[in-house]
Amino acid sequence: MPLSNATLSSQPNRVALPGYDRAGLTPGIVHIGCGNFHRAHMAVYLDDLFALGGDHDWAILGAGVRPGDAAMRETLAAQDYLSSVIELAPGAHSARIIGAMTGFVPVEPGNAALIAAMAQPSIRIVSLTVTEGGYYIDPKTGTFSPDHPDIRRDAATPAAPETAFGAIIAALSSRRAAGVPAFTVMCCDNVPHNGHVTRDAVVGLARLSNPELADWIAATVAFPNSMVDRITPATGPRERAMAADMGLDDQAPVTCETFRQWVMEDHFPAGRPALEKVGVTFTPHVDAFETMKIRILNGGHAIIAYPAGLADIEYVHEALADQQLRAFLDAVLTREVLPIVPPVPGVHLPDYKALILERFSNPEVADTIRRLCLDGSNRQPKFIITSIRDALAAGGDAEGLILLSALWCRYCHGTTESGAAIAPNDPNWDMLQARAMAARDNPAEWLGMAEVYGDLAQNAAVVARFSTALRAVWARGNRAVIADYLG
Known part of the structure; x- marks a missing residue:
């Protein structure tokens, strides 16, 4: 039975339904980027909150600026913006239908409908999940890039922007002109200091066309930092079959682990929903939680991903069941990462690891190694290279982290150790593959990517250790070199 408001009461008994009357919801949040993570994370928290009986003026109005967002809008509109979320505990699945979204703004060139929606006084938060690579950061400087073609285009046509940031600026300009208070901009992406990064993108773009407006945004608009966490695999045939087996006819089901976490600064001048009632942590120490998560969880994903990818392992849980790979992950985290993670209030770092x-x-999550290997050129600088720098600064040698970087290089060569082809798995795949091929004879070629490694290519000790590791991987194989590290 297709998912819709009309069929809610007829859904299978094992599926939990929204615990509130959706007709009583009104949107207070516009969310840009309604993919799997958003619907398994923020939407679930709000669904829980609405079931407590209050905050019904904080429903979500979905939005997007890319062709994929238009396809998602079409899918969700056909089922009255309902989504099913299947939580995967070991040996057990539980399903629920999330009703926190009440609509989805049309996705169109120039984003006039999105700008108009965000300009409404009832919208007090604009939130985003536009992926780690969507913030126009110059990889060489680590700061906002005003020279990106998307940014230059929006700066030239600020009334008809194509980026989410351009649309936010246009809506803020409209609100300012009408005397409507500014909304809060809440980043929900897995980006270090995500509030600051979002502020830099919005203010930086505004400054290119309207410096006075940029100054007003910088002085007026809140950009709280946050840390978000929930493992949410991509939806494919397996996930759709799982939904069907549970009696759900959902064209965009989401599967996820049972664990979820959201830590935020409490900086919302226009108001916010009472998310602390459903487990969200509000704290001034977001940076500590964020560093812990990025270095241990996201860094851990990278540490396990590339050796597993080279070994033709398909799923993350299979890599963890491999005694050597699990030991490698544990050892690198214990020896090199945990010592450089600052203390986190109320958290014992070995327990978190x-x-x-x-x-x-x-095993129920069935997250893929390929997904973890995706977009290394954007993820490595955030999740691994920062740890290498800090480990070196603390007097360590970062041997395991540098070995991991060599394994990433070997992966980007384009074949596993069995000779199987690795399909392109990075926006910069052609460049990475060319670098990896050149690095087989001259490893320093790989470290020459300044946008990834910065000045580490000038560190003789790093170059020597990386070169030794990469040559050993090519000569003796992934497994043998990892065994040396563990020994």
Whole structure:
């Protein structure tokens, strides 16, 4: 039975339904980027909150600026913006239908409908999940890039922007002209200091066409930092079959682990929903939680991904079941990462590491190694290279992290150790593959990517250790070199 408001009461008994009357919801949030993570994370928190009986003026109005967003709008509109979320505990599945979204703005060139929606006084938060690579950061400087073609285009046509940031600026300009208070801009992406990064993108773009407006945004608009966490695989045939087996006819089901976490700064001048009632942590120490998560969880994903990819392992839980690969992940985290992670209020870091290994081991999630290997050119600088720098600064040698970087290089050569082809898996794949091929004879070629490694290519000790590791991987194989590290 297709999912819709009319069929809610007829859904299978094992599926939990929204615990509130959706007709009583009104939107207070525009969310840009309604993919799997958003619908398994923020939408679930709000669904829980609405079921407590209040905050019904904080429903979500979906939005997007890319062709994929238009396809998602069409899919969700056909089922009255309902989504099913299947939580995957080891040996058990539970399904629920999320009703926190009440509509989805038309996706169109120039984003006039999105700008008009965000300009409405009832909208007090604009939130985003536009992926780690969507913030126009110059990889060489680590700051906002005003020279990106998308940014230059929006700066030239600020009334008809194509980016999410251009649309936010246009809506803020409209509100300012009408005397309507500014909304809060809430980043929900897995980006270090995500509030600051979002502020830099919005203010930086505004400054290119309207410096006065940029100054007003910088002085007026809140951009709270946050840390988000929930492992949410991509939806494919397996996930759709799982939904069907549970009696759900959902064209965009989401599967995820049972664990979820959201940590935020409490900086919302226009108001916010009472998310602390449903487990969200509001704290001034977001940076500590964020560093912990990025270095241990996201860094851990990278540490396990490339050796597993080279070994033709398909799923993350299979990599964790491999005694050597699990030991490698545990050893690098314990020896090199945990010592450089600052203390986190109320958290014992070895316990957090153990939780991460347990979450990675969940066979029900079936997260793929290929997904973890995706977009290394954007992820490595954030999740691994920063740890290498900090480990070196603390007097360590970062041996395992540098070995991991060599394994990434070997992966980007384009074949596994069995000779199987690796399909392109990075926006910069052609460049990475060319670098990896050149690095087989001259490893320093790989470290020459300044946008990834910065000045590490001038560190003789790093170059020597990387070169030794890469040559050993080519000569003796992934497994043998990892065994040396563990020994």
